[in-house]
Amino acid sequence: MTVYGLREGAPGEIFAVWPAGDAHRVGLLCQLPAEVSLEKAAELAKELTDLSASLWELYAQPPLPPDESADHGGMEATLEEVGEAILIPHLPSIDGSLLMSYDEPVEFAHRVGRVLHAISDRALAEAVTVEVGREINAVRRAGRGDFEGRAAQGVVVEVIDPSPLQVAAADELFHARPLGDVRLWRDVTPAAACVAGVNWLVAAAGVAAEIAGLERAAVFAYADDIESTSVEVPTFVVRGVEAGLTPRQIVVEMLSEATGVREGLTPDPVGLTGLVDAARARVSELPAENREDMLVALLGRLTLLDPARPSRDLLEHILSGLSSCLLVYREHAEETAGDDLPDEDDASAFFLAAVSQRASASREQLLR
Template sequence: MTSYAVDVEGRALIRTWPTGSGLRAAVVSAVPSQAGAGDAFALAAELTGLSAALWRCYTHPASAAASMEVNSEGWRRQQERDAFSSVMGNVQNPELPDEDGMLLVSYDLVEESAHRVGRALHAVDDPGLRDAVRAEVEAEIQAVKMAERGDLTGRAVQAVVLSRAGASPVQVAAADAVLRDNPLGGRQLFEAFDPTAASVAAAHWLKAAVDVVGQASGLEESQVLPAADGIEALPYESPAEVLSLLEFSRSVYQVIVEMVADAMLVAEGLVSDFDAIAIAREADQPDDAEDDVAEPVRVTLLDPRRPALDLLEDLVSAIWGCRMLYEEYVDAGDDEAASDVEGQFCAAVRAEAEKHAERLM
């Protein structure tokens, strides 16, 4: 999301947003002379809150909810997404306290956030600032809409650091094309793609890499990543879980999106399947453990603060681990071929991935 700040010395309202390789910054508007520091900071805070509400509609689409029935989570998310159309009007003409100081407050987070920005502008009452903020809000709305379509250019690039409980097919296909060109991945996966979508593509290519190594080494699928970890330390637990889940699903998309969505729930203090966690804890508990010893319970393999990026990093690392392990087993033949083990690995993985392209979505 976009964060807003006030340059007190320069009397300017500033925006910053992430790009996947650092933050960008720009001046939104000069802060008018009649505006006190408190008013300027309040406006910056409300703009940040509105941006968070808008981008939450992207990361938590209604389509990812279990139900769309009235008053369900899916219904609420759709109401907030539909409120995009009223944002500009609410910024321009916000609900204000009546003569008794009473204020009508909306339960809709997007709608209310827009009213709060409008009230902060009303407190300053400067036409130039009002016009600049209106243009800023419109640009933020358009950035979210672009990200929803799978277009992460321009200001929508901030979606590359967000975890989404869903993935654009356009983004999945584009990330798959990058990996087809270079099965080892690269920075482009982290700087140009929604990380959930990139993780879908990376998981597909990891499965191909593991299959290639298995054919070259004779190792079982479950042995490949631990063996690669023995050569070079890598975070293989989440990739191993992906491979395990793929044994029961024909869709890489479904496996990845569900893993990311479950970790996003944990970030909100929720778990999707408490019984499964309780069973896992029971299995891990030693028979002779004292009843009064409370052991921490790991409820997700991913960092709940950034689950999609965490998973993408692990998957790309696991592909590299496969390449290292492949070198241990492949018969390179003559010296010239031995110098191009990486090329052999990529060619083999590319062929294997193409054979099973249908599992991607």
């Protein structure tokens, strides 16, 4: 979301700051009229920040079913109402009552409009109206997969179920760089990159497992003995595919669980006792002096992913898993070559070619 900050001084200024995947961007919204109090300026900045957050939450929500969308009007109808509410906000009646909107972005827009009404400065109102228009346009463009300019916020918003077009675009980026491309962080949503990345991770694990004589899910623990790397999440992902789940199903399930934890929910309350029993069983195998600390660490995690940034965290684990597969492949390529040791670059090239071939063969999984 865009955060609006106040610079005190003469004149004071309001700045807009928004994330863009690789770094934050800053833009000047306006200079404040001298007669606007610091309290009113701060109130305006806060309401604009809340409005931006609600607009990007709207973008992150999955589309409504056709029948519900027809009744509600969908995202586009809400965006239209937001623009109108800035210009014609609900104001308190003579008896002090105030009409409230059930649509959160629209209500926040009315709040912005009421602050502007109280300040009563035409130039400031015009600047804020233009700024809200920019944010609305950014949400619209991000919804179409266009992340240029202000719409770059769309790549850091937690979208649980990405569009097929975004997944296809992420898959093309993996084809260009199978171990990960910097554009995965700025040109597509992380969730889309994760769905495509699961397919490439399973392909890479298969290539590494064959040369090492391992099961696919065992590759990551083996790599961790060579150098520190992600184990639990890549192993979970590969086992999910082996159990018959599609990449999309795995990603949506993991992101939904982490998002629920962020909102204070307990994932799978029925299975929670099983997790506790499993944690206690693992701890019982440790030396007595280490058991208490380890039990606290195990029971403190309700989800495999960071609830504050689940899709980006999952993508980091997937990319770490891909590097682990290459690490295992290189080690065993040297062992099996005997005296005719392959060049490290040659081993990497063979690995990447084999992974690309497998990932292409299973690409239809991304459509399910």
